[in-house]
Amino acid sequence: MPHARTVRCVCITIRNQPVxxxxxxxxxxxxxxxxxxxxxxxxxxxxxxxxxxxxxxSKAVKNLLKAFSKERSKRSP
Amino acid sequence: MPHARTVRCVCITIRNQPVxxxxxxxxxxxxxxxxxxxxxxxxxxxxxxxxxxxxxxSKAVKNLLKAFSKERSKRSP
Numbered sequence: 001m002p003h004a005r006t007v008r009c010v011c012i013t014i015r016n017q018p019v020x021x022x023x024x025x026x027x028x029x030x031x032x033x034x035x036x037x038x039x040x041x042x043x044x045x046x047x048x049x050x051x052x053x054x055x056x057x058s059k060a061v062k063n064l065l066k067a068f069s070k071e072r073s074k075r076s077p
Numbered sequence: 078m079p080h081a082r083t084v085r086c087v088c089i090t091i092r093n094q095p096v097x098x099x100x101x102x103x104x105x106x107x108x109x110x111x112x113x114x115x116x117x118x119x120x121x122x123x124x125x126x127x128x129x130x131x132x133x134x135s136k137a138v139k140n141l142l143k144a145f146s147k148e149r150s151k152r153s154p
Contacts, residue, residue, distance in 0.1 A: 027106040029145055031098060039145055056145075065142060068106055068116055068133075 009036035011053030018060040019043055019052070021067040086113035088130030095137040096120055096129070098144040 010030060023046055030040040041054045041061055054061050087107060100123055107117040118131045118138055131138050 021108060024108055025110075026108075029104040029106070029142075031101055031103075031145060033102075065106075068108060 007036060009038070009040060010042060011040050014053045014055045016055050016058050016060070019054065019064060021064055023047070024064075025049070027064065027068070084113060086115070086117060087119060088117045091130045091132045093132050093135050093137065096131065096141060098141055100124070101141075102126070104141065104145070 025044045025046045028040075028042040028044070030036070030042070032038050039056045041056045043052045043054055043064075044050070045052065054064075102121045102123040105117075105119040105121070107113070107119070109115050116133045118133045120129045120131055120141075121127070122129065131141075
């Protein structure tokens with residue numbers, strides 16, 4: 001019997017608000033798969049440990065990824 | 078008494094090998110913090126659930142992030 005291919009995305013609601021990179025504990029990127037047809041981006045907030053789903057298409061997320069790449073080149077040896 | 082600021086990076090060994098985006102379950106980006114002075118990138122492999130630390134400076138990681146952005150624009154509605 002084939003496995004049932006039900007939609008199992010992590011994110012239900014997605015936020016479009018900008019996120020401060022300094023307030024983030026981590027950012028998870030979950031690629032599209034058989035379970036969820038689109039990429040999911042989940043930000044964990046440092047203080048509250050709240051997990052927020054972000055819109056991968058938004059400027060906020062693009063800026064976040066850019067911010068991390070800048071941080072890399074500044075701080076890594 | 079102040080908190081001790083010990084180094085608590087997640088990654089000990091870092092791989093430079095290229096990673097196939099299709100084989101990944103998720104990618105975690107942990108920004109530099111008081112606990113770890115550099116960005117950490119952790120890839121979870123689908124089949125084995127193995128977590129691999131990647132070099133944020135490597136072409137492989139830059140290509141991964143690019144691959145995800147392409148996937149986004151292709152698959153999201």
